[in-house]
Amino acid sequence: MSTHVTIIGAGLGGLTLARVLHVHGIPVTVHEAEASPTARAQGGLLDIHDHNGQVALKAAGLFDAFLGLVRPGGEASRALAPDGTVLLDQPDDGTGRRPEVPRGDLRRLLLDSLPAGTVRWGQKVTAVRTLDDGTHEVTFTDGTTVRTGLLVGADGAWSRVRPLLSDARPVYTGTSFVETYLFDADTRHAATARAVGDGAMFALAPGRGIQAHRENDGTLHTYVALRRSTDWFDGVDFTDPAGAAVRIAREFDGWAPELTALITEGETDPVLRPLYTLPAGHRWDRVPGVTLVGDAAHLMLPSGEGANLAMYDGAELGEAIAAHPGDIEAALTAYEEAMFPRAATEADDAAGLHTLMFGDDAPHGFLRFFTDAPTG
Numbered sequence: 001m002s003t004h005v006t007i008i009g010a011g012l013g014g015l016t017l018a019r020v021l022h023v024h025g026i027p028v029t030v031h032e033a034e035a036s037p038t039a040r041a042q043g044g045l046l047d048i049h050d051h052n053g054q055v056a057l058k059a060a061g062l063f064d065a066f067l068g069l070v071r072p073g074g075e076a077s078r079a080l081a082p083d084g085t086v087l088l089d090q091p092d093d094g095t096g097r098r099p100e101v102p103r104g105d106l107r108r109l110l111l112d113s114l115p116a117g118t119v120r121w122g123q124k125v126t127a128v129r130t131l132d133d134g135t136h137e138v139t140f141t142d143g144t145t146v147r148t149g150l151l152v153g154a155d156g157a158w159s160r161v162r163p164l165l166s167d168a169r170p171v172y173t174g175t176s177f178v179e180t181y182l183f184d185a186d187t188r189h190a191a192t193a194r195a196v197g198d199g200a201m202f203a204l205a206p207g208r209g210i211q212a213h214r215e216n217d218g219t220l221h222t223y224v225a226l227r228r229s230t231d232w233f234d235g236v237d238f239t240d241p242a243g244a245a246v247r248i249a250r251e252f253d254g255w256a257p258e259l260t261a262l263i264t265e266g267e268t269d270p271v272l273r274p275l276y277t278l279p280a281g282h283r284w285d286r287v288p289g290v291t292l293v294g295d296a297a298h299l300m301l302p303s304g305e306g307a308n309l310a311m312y313d314g315a316e317l318g319e320a321i322a323a324h325p326g327d328i329e330a331a332l333t334a335y336e337e338a339m340f341p342r343a344a345t346e347a348d349d350a351a352g353l354h355t356l357m358f359g360d361d362a363p364h365g366f367l368r369f370f371t372d373a374p375t376g
């Protein structure tokens with residue numbers, strides 16, 4: 001017997017799950033809040049790791065197509081001191097264990113691999129509840145509902161499905177990122193383009209940092225990190241983009257101009273991205289017919305793993321459902337028993353990395369971590 005699976009959220013986690021189910025012939029519908037596949041820019045490059053994201057793409061039967069999306073040469077890394085001195089410079093060694101792809105291309109690959117109509121766009125969930133017969137009812141903003149025997153929350157940090165399983169809510173970590181872009185940087189921002197180099201650049205200090213990444217066509221994509229309260233950020237007027245950039249850059253007074261240019265010369269409006277997390281080790285008792293994947297289950301500090309984990313969760317859950325025909329509870333139990341410890345370990349690692357990057361010893365611990373880590 002094949003149960004129809006209802007997924008909330010067409011991010012990388014939900015779409016990977018949908019694709020793996022489809023490969024196994026299991027019917028699935030994905031309900032997504034956004035109005036269309038192109039409603040929102042999908043962000044920058046993701047490196048896809050061989051132990052999770054790539055495994056998921058293999059389970060989805062999309063690994064070869066994924067390789068066609070890889071941007072070559074993007075695995076170089078360097079670290080600079082605030083005055084611009086180069087502290088570490090690791091060129092791309094060509095081993096390609098963490099190939100980089102634009103997030104939007106990856107999402108498109110997954111979307112195109114699903115039968116037309118699998119994703120229902122413009123269906124934002126407002127409420128979910130469990131009915132007396134144990135099925136789940138999902139309500140959308142337009143008042144329509146669906147009823148399902150197997151509901152998967154792949155709806156990210158502020159999941160509407162999570163309350164069926166857990167009272168946990170994301171908590172502000174004390175640090176926010178501000179996102180900026182410079183375009184055509186080799187020509188228009190040459191000193192900054194040289195400072196960033198061919199891949200990722202980190203300039204870190206206690207409580208702050210500038211991380212930039214070279215993307216296609218000389219685009220420099222930057223996350224400026226600042227350990228400040230939400231009240232402090234509320235005092236920055238992001239409706240005045242130029243003023244906000246100046247205010248954020250003031251926190252980097254004395255830093256090399258080729259670094260602060262990543263803030264002050266930004267060519268898109270700076271976007272505030274406050275970092276929230278669920279408690280590390282977040283878990284729940286089994287509730288029949290419902291589970292979570294990705295950020296909905298284990299929102300953690302950015303460490304380059306979140307999208308990879310979401311995809312891996314999706315693939316693992318899809319495989320578990322396929323391996324337990326007619327026994328949804330066995331499938332969900334198998335998936336969750338492996339996912340909980342995996343996510344807890346990753347959340348601890350992400351918090352540790354965050355401390356190395358922005359803690360009181362920054363950047364020394366981060367440099368040690370980088371030079372000690374196995375390459376490739």
Ligand SMILES: Cc1cc2nc3c(=O)[nH]c(=O)nc-3n(C[C@H](O)[C@H](O)[C@H](O)COP(=O)(O)OP(=O)(O)OC[C@H]3O[C@@H](n4cnc5c(N)ncnc54)[C@H](O)[C@@H]3O)c2cc1C
Pocket residue numbers: 008009010011012013014031032033034045046047123124125126154155156157158159160177223273293294295296302303304305306307308309310
């Ligand atoms: C600043 C920053 C940088 C990051 N960089 C990286 C990186 O380099 N590499 C990496 O691997 N990870 C990175 N991450 C983490 C990564 O972005 C997430 O872990 C990943 O996107 C989680 O995927 P997901 O599918 O679980 O959720 P999401 O990507 O959040 O997708 C959830 C989907 O659900 C939809 N949705 C939400 N609410 C509803 C609703 N009520 N009804 C219907 N649909 C809904 C959303 O519109 C969205 O399409 C970063 C995170 C941040 C904050």
